[in-house]
Each structure stands twice: as C-alpha cells, then as structure tokens.
Amino acid sequence: MKISVIGTGYLGAVHAACMAEIGHQVIGVDTDAGKIATLAAGRTPFFEPGLAELLQSNISAGRLSFTTSMAEATAFADVHFICVGTPQQAGSYAADLRYVDEVVTQLALHLRRPALVVGKSTVPVGTATRLKALVAKLAHVDEGPVELAWNPEFLREGFAVQDTLRPDRLVFGVDSDASEATLREVYQPILDLGTTCITADFATAELVKVAANAFLATKISFINAMAEVCEAAGADVTVLSNALGHDARIGHRFLHAGLGFGGGCLPKDIRAFRARAGEIGAQEALTFLKEVDEINMRLRERTVDVAKALVGGSFLSRTVTVLGAAFKPDSDDVRDSPALHIAALMQLKGASVVVHDPEAMPNARKLFPTLRYAASLDEACADSDLVVLATEWPLYRDADPEHLAGLTRRPVMLDTRNVIDLAGWRGAGWQVRALGRPRA
Ligand code: NAD
Secondary structure, X not given: OEEEEEOOOHHHHHHHHHHHHOOOEEEEEOOOHHHHHHHHOOOOOOOOOOHHHHHHHHHHOOOEEEEOOHHHHHHHOOEEEEOOOOOEOOOOOOEOOHHHHHHHHHHHHHXXXXXXXXXXXXXXXXXXXXXXXXXXXXXXXXXOOEEEEEOOOOOOOOOHHHHHHOOOEEEEEOOOHHHHHXXXXXXXXXXXXXXXXXXXXXXXXXXXXXXXXXXXXXXXXHHHHHHHHHHHHOOOHHHHHHHHHOOOOOOOOOOOOOOOOOOOOHHHHHHHHHHHHHHOOOHHHXXXXXXXXXXXXXXXXXXXXXXXXXXXXXXXXXXXXXXXXXXOOOOOOOOOOHHHHHHHHHHHOOOEEEEEOOOOHHHHHHHOOOOEEOOOHHHHHOOOOEEEEOOOOHHHHOOOHHHHHHHOOOOEEEEOOOOOOHHHHHHOOOEEEEOOOOOO
C-alpha cells in the first residue's frame, strides 16, 4: 500500500520506518527541512535504538522516502497517518491542537482522490468527530470519500521500534466498515502475528490512549505517595513495592518509587485529559487526575528540599552534580524531564549545578543553556558537594562508588531513582539518601 506519515518526530519517524519494514511504500512528511534531510540520509534526529538500521535498509530497498511537500504526499499515498505533536497549550492545561488541525486542513485541500486519513497523535476526546466534519467541509474529491479514523499509538521511547512492530494491541477508532478494512490491510503483517485488535467508535479509541497514560501516571504517583509514608515511618519503599507487585492484581511495572514521571507524553496528556474532563463535565475524573499530576510535581520540589538539607541547608557556594538529563534512560528526550527540572530549581536556589547524561546533553543544552554540562561522569563528580542520581542510566547504577568518592569534595549521594546498591555505596564511604528508603 502507499502510505504517508505526516510529522516525523519520535512517533512519526518510527511509524514511517516500521510501515516500510512491513512492506508498504512510505513517504514521511515534515515541515522541518533539517529533520527531513537527516532522515532521508538514513540518520535519526533523536536517540532511538534500532531506528537508524531500519531507516537505512528501507531507504535502500526503495520503500521509504521523505519530503517537506504535502502536495507530493497526497499525490503519492492513499492512507495518511497524522503524527504531529499535541503539546500543552501555553497558559492552559489543554492540548494545543493547532498542528493536527493544520495537517487535516492541508490534507483536505490537497487531496484529489479517495483516501483514509488516520490520526495517531494523542488528542482530547471529541477531536476525531470535529475533524471529520472539517474534512467533509474542505475536501472536494469526486470519485469517492475521504474517510477519517483514529488509531492511537502506545509506543515507548527507547523501545519504539519493537513496540510498533509487535504492539500489545491495536486500537482502531472507525465509523465505517471501509475504514476498518483499510486499517486491517495496512496492519495485516502485524495482525498475522496474533496481535489483539480492538475496534471502537472515535471517542472510545481516543480515550483508550489518554486513559492508559492516566493509569500509568496514577500507579507512579501512588507508589511515590507510599514512598513519602515509608520515609516518615522508617520503612523501605523498594521492599514494599516489590512485595506489592507480586500480587497479580497489582503487578510490578510502573510501581517503582522515585522522582516521578516526565517526558513528552505522560505529563501533558494527563493535563489535557484533566482539562477535557472539565470541559465535558466529568468532575470526579478532573479532581482525580489533578491530584495525580500534582503529587508528581510536588515530588520535584520535595526532592530539591532533601538535596538542600544534604548540602547543609543552603545551596549557596555548593556544587551539585545531577546525573541524568533525559526524562528516562535509553532516550535523549528532555521534554518535561524531572532531572532537568530539579537541576534548574537547584541552580535558581544558588547551587552551581553540573549535569551529565550519556545521550541527552545536546537537547538539554538547548533547553537550559545556563546549566554547566560535563563531558564525562568523572568530570561531573569532580569537587562535588552532592551527587544527585536523577535518571537511572545503567552507567550511573553500575559506577564504581570508591572511584567516584575520591573525585568529590564530599561523597554525598541522593538516589532519586532507587537504583544504586545502598550497602555498596555506603561501604565505599558515601553518605547516601534514597527517596522512600531508611536513612543510614
Ligand atoms: P514530536 O514533536 O517529536 O514530532 C512532531 C513532528 O511534527 C515534528 O517533527 C514537527 O516538525 C512536525 N510537524 C508539525 N507541524 C507539521 C505540519 N503541519 N506538517 C508536517 N509536520 C509537522 O512529537 P512526538 O513525540 O512524535 O509526538 C507526536 C504525537 O504522538 C503527540 O500527540 C504525542 O502525544 C503522540 N505520541 C507520542 C509518543 C512518544 O513516545 N513520543 C508515543 C505515543 C503517542
């Protein structure tokens, strides 16, 4: 089949490469000419394991190309996936839908033959119905309909390729048999693997995505609230969460206490969901989601307070090392990163902050140019008064505590991700504080 993927960021670049990998002819479209040139050269504009190989092999096989021209995409493809961003609006919790609206408008104006437009971006419930009306108003195609479907995406950055090629489930939000049949044809090689496929109306399909993210965020905020109780009671949240997770009804995943969630999706999606719940009068959902978000945000402030106590009650003339800038390991994504957030807060309170990350420093530098960035872990720890482990890269978890202790001014560690071996680090001379765990 001939497919266009519009918006080639984290979601779209991976989706385009994977659609080509399963045998389709794919054209990726973006307004960012630099990104398109990078992708067309078989390079990834961001860190995502396995993506470069997929880009290169499918470009070489002639199945994948890139353009900045919507006219080229509409002339080429019969199925158009919308993968543009839906960030948080400035000054509001709601999602900014201007990019999605612009793409749908441009598609409708350019299309000259029947097509299926498939939304993959995460949108507030009700968006697909509104966009369907927009397409009906703007598109003038005589030979057949321009249909719309919503097919939310659940990939995880760092595992995006495998999540796209072997997803847990596919969700098709459709309002016609023809749209469903086209989507089934697109995903046939993935359906043939036995992948669960759930067909729903537009609103339910849109909600599956935001409800899934809200549930994951809730699990994280729940265990972080338990970490607060553990600290107050002298208990150990890592043992607690392990024991809880053995209950099959609860499970271990997303039950790891730490510095909370961040990234380009969970925080803005939960806020957009909260805003939409309010708009449609779902007051209990609004109240609930607000608290999940606020527990997460307060945790960052509380962690900075713990750091301040560890450097003697004031950040002035103190050097703090922050290990990690990405919102999670195996990613260079720094959007709403808890690590960078606390780094910036500590700097504002007077600390001299040095940041290190194995992949995300170029992106971090763009967002927070006034923080200091160290080229290596050793350089980051040199003359430090406090080392804060803020993103759980294996590089930090597996570091040699004895070696690092010798580099610092004072070997004091705040493990905000609960990943280091407390006994080993304490044995190497470190004073260690871990969120939700007993103090030495
Ligand atoms: P992103 O910011 O990395 O990428 C968006 C891309 O769209 C950018 O490259 C931008 O230049 C491009 N774009 C903007 N306007 C355009 C236009 N008019 N025409 C063509 N391209 C245009 O965002 P992302 O992380 O890929 O997220 C995209 C959507 O997917 C969001 O709704 C997000 O919530 C959702 N999503 C993301 C992930 C993820 O892990 N990143 C997972 C699931 C769902």
